[in-house]
Amino acid sequence: MAYVNFADTAPALLFHAKPAARHGEQAGFSGLEWSVVALARRDSLNSLRAPGRIAKAMAAVFGSKSQNAIADPRLEALRRMAVYGWHRGFAVPEGEMERFFEAGFSPRQLELLLTNIGRDRAARGRRA
Known part of the structure; x- marks a missing residue:
């Protein structure tokens, strides 16, 4: 049986801690933005x-019926990143990361987004 030390990550997993924001940098997402992420799963x-x-x-x-892009460019960049996250995990094309950052999102938000999607993907895999 293998031993895995979760001491460093356990608090973040238990409390869904968000990465600390740097000065002037947003660390989370609004309710609307989380809704876009949830809808992107499909x-x-x-x-x-x-x-x-x-x-x-x-x-x-x-x-x-074709799937239409979101009219708001910022939300569309978030949707695109979330779609890649749901399907490929952390394997996101560099061009998509640039688009995400140009839309006004931060590297911390990218980390938060992909970590939460990965956590949800892992939980769904355990239930299946």
């Missing part, structure tokens, strides 16, 4: 691609 990686001409034509003919 989005596929295909929702991150812009539909091509053929996909648009097929949608017009057959009336299929």
